[in-house]
Structure formats: structure tokens, C-alpha cells
Amino acid sequence: MPIDINHVHLDTKAIVEPDRFEVWRSYYTRTALDIPDPSRASLYRAEGDFIAGSQGTLFTAGWCEPTHTHMSGEISDFILLASILDGESFYSHADNDDVSLTPSSGLIMLSPQDKVRISNRYHRYALITVPKALVRARLGFDVDGHRRSAFSFPAAPVSRMLDGMLRLTAQRARTFDAAAAQTALTSLIDFALATIQEQRRVQDELLPHTESAWYAAICKVIGDHLHDPMLDARTIARVLEISRTSLYRILIQRDETVGRLIRRLRLEKAQQLLTVPRSHITEVAARCGYASPAAFSRAFRNATGMTPTDWRHAYGGGVQIRRS
Missing domain, CATH: 2.60.120.10 (Jelly Rolls)
Structure with missing residues (x-):
């Protein structure tokens, strides 16, 4: 040779x-x-x-x-x-x-x-x-x-x-x-x-092969890390092994942002937990990644117009969260 x-x-x-x-x-x-x-x-x-x-x-x-x-x-x-x-x-x-x-x-x-x-x-x-x-x-x-x-x-x-x-x-x-x-x-x-x-x-x-599949993967990562108060774009991108630029590009096609999606999924998870009998507000706040029960209550009221306790008494499950 x-x-x-x-x-x-x-x-x-x-x-x-x-x-x-x-x-x-x-x-x-x-x-x-x-x-x-x-x-x-x-x-x-x-x-x-x-x-x-x-x-x-x-x-x-x-x-x-x-x-x-x-x-x-x-x-x-x-x-x-x-x-x-x-x-x-x-x-x-x-x-x-x-x-x-x-x-x-x-x-x-x-x-x-x-x-x-x-x-x-x-x-x-x-x-x-x-x-x-x-x-x-x-x-x-x-x-x-x-x-x-x-x-x-x-x-x-x-x-x-x-x-x-x-x-x-x-x-x-x-x-x-x-x-x-x-x-x-x-x-x-x-x-x-x-x-x-x-x-x-x-x-x-x-790995996902379509934008819809990527969006589903992003939502899953957020769902798996909702307990983390520091959850952000950097964490999501690192778990998925993509750049933050790619992450933003996927979400913008759905008129979505990282922060807004995290907030929405936190609140949806909180609603789900509030339907569990005897679940405590402090526990729900921690599992959804809020720094304190007070911070959770403020965020929940801003999104639904009700406190977590009032929402539980009135609905016990299911109210539309404003996308804001």
C-alpha cells in the first residue's frame, strides 16, 4: 500500500x-x-x-x-x-x-x-x-x-x-x-x-422526524421537569440535544414561546393535581415547580381568575387556561 x-x-x-x-x-x-x-x-x-x-x-x-x-x-x-x-x-x-x-x-x-x-x-x-x-x-x-x-x-x-x-x-x-x-x-x-x-x-x-413530533417531545420534556423551578430553554434544549435556536424555531411555528408553554403546562398539571382528594396546595405548588404556595396562587389566579382553592370548590376539574 x-x-x-x-x-x-x-x-x-x-x-x-x-x-x-x-x-x-x-x-x-x-x-x-x-x-x-x-x-x-x-x-x-x-x-x-x-x-x-x-x-x-x-x-x-x-x-x-x-x-x-x-x-x-x-x-x-x-x-x-x-x-x-x-x-x-x-x-x-x-x-x-x-x-x-x-x-x-x-x-x-x-x-x-x-x-x-x-x-x-x-x-x-x-x-x-x-x-x-x-x-x-x-x-x-x-x-x-x-x-x-x-x-x-x-x-x-x-x-x-x-x-x-x-x-x-x-x-x-x-x-x-x-x-x-x-x-x-x-x-x-x-x-x-x-x-x-x-x-x-x-x-x-x-428522535422526532416532524415538527409536530418535535413539539410533542418538547412538551414531554417540560412535563418531566415541571417540578424544577429553574426549568428554562437551556434545560429543554440540552435534554433534547438541540440548540436553543432550533427550539425557538419549532415553537414559533405554533405561535408559542418557551416561557408561555412552561406556564401553561404547569397550570394544567396543577389543575390535574387539584382534583386529587386531600391534595395540599403546598404539595401541588412544589410538584409544579413554583417557588412557594403564594407564587403558585398568584400565577393560578392570573391564568384562571380564581384561587386554587376556589377553583377546586367550583369545578374540581377542567377550566380553560388563558394563553397569555
Whole structure:
């Protein structure tokens, strides 16, 4: 098999000081890098291996001091599958969702659809870059849709194997000759594609496929979390693994907002509980996510024109809640 690989081990300590960060940054052609303290550029410390293939595939493993990585959905024609080996990274989506990524996060997939930023704190990492064109060519589909730009894979056999391979390759990459590097990259790409395919299969089985189904899924998540006084768009989007932008887009088609839908479902649940004999107002308030019985009573009266106690005595079940 002909060798078609480029393998570089880079240690910024071996680079003259004024150029350390610039040289390191030059190896990340698909992303934009900067550092929190620009005065550190000449002293920047990082070390890693870069194994690049002919189709735009790339394996990278190493460590670096605090660095910001910026990606944009407009130019991000690739998918990253990564393992955090040590330290911590913070992922910030265009929706301003901050997610902590650590070794316990398992295998992580990044498929930027909007502007994102990753901030690390002296972390060690191993990742494989797969062009979306290769996914389309080999698997026949695009990695797009309502999914968030970053999520952790479940502990399925294929993803666990890829996670283990990334970690092992990170340990051994520095010793690879060209043939070993090509074999490692080819194997990683094959397992990365298998992992993406398995995730797509699970997604097709479990996730909604129509706007109506998405709306039903949103209502179910809200219903499952009504007891949480802090329930908000961020929580709902995180559970569904979609962006808040996608969440808002689904609801606006029904002339609905997150806050209004939560309030309505809280009150509908409260009405249901008020029909239960001997249910206490304090218990109903807590189960529906109100901070106090007084807050519950105010919200209930604003929506129905009656206090919870008066409503129970008058109806015992069923009154139209104003959508406001």
C-alpha cells in the first residue's frame, strides 16, 4: 500500500520564542486559535502529533496551555470526534450554552453548525477530523438537522472502541513510522465513520422526524421537569440535544414561546393535581415547580381568575387556561 501520509511531532519548546504560538496555530488550518493572554505568545507551550491523510482526514493528539479555538458553521466542513485525556475544556455554542468537557465526558462529537468557541485549561486531548464530504461519500448522509453542535456519545461498543483507540494512538503516535501512522489513521477513520453511522441509526430510532413530533417531545420534556423551578430553554434544549435556536424555531411555528408553554403546562398539571382528594396546595405548588404556595396562587389566579382553592370548590376539574 503506497504511503500517503504526513506525520509531524511538534514541540513549541524547540521553536524560537517569538514564533511559538504562530507556528502552533498554523497547524490548525480549519479553525482560528487565540490565547487569553497575548503576551504569552512568544512563550507559548504546546506539544502534539499531527497525522494528516490525503482526503482531509487528520489525527491530532497533545496538550497545550490555555487556548481558545473558534469554529464557524459557515466554514466548518468537518466533524471532530474527540477524547479529553486530562484537564478541562469549555464549549460555548452560538446560543451561549457553556458545556464542560472532561475525561469523564467520554467520546465527544463536534459538528459546528453555528459559531462556537472551545476554551481549554491545560488539557490533553486526542481527536480525529473527518470531512463531511467523506461522510456523505462513505455513508450517504449529512450530519445536520436539529442536533446540537456538540454532544457526548452514549457508552455503546463502537464509540467506546473509538475512544480507546484515540487514547492508545495518543500514547504511541510519537513512535510511529509512516506505515504505522497510515495504518492508525485509516483504522481511526473507519471506526469514526462506524460511530457516526451508529449514532445516526440511534437518532433515527429515537428522535422526532416532524415538527409536530418535535413539539410533542418538547412538551414531554417540560412535563418531566415541571417540578424544577429553574426549568428554562437551556434545560429543554440540552435534554433534547438541540440548540436553543432550533427550539425557538419549532415553537414559533405554533405561535408559542418557551416561557408561555412552561406556564401553561404547569397550570394544567396543577389543575390535574387539584382534583386529587386531600391534595395540599403546598404539595401541588412544589410538584409544579413554583417557588412557594403564594407564587403558585398568584400565577393560578392570573391564568384562571380564581384561587386554587376556589377553583377546586367550583369545578374540581377542567377550566380553560388563558394563553397569555
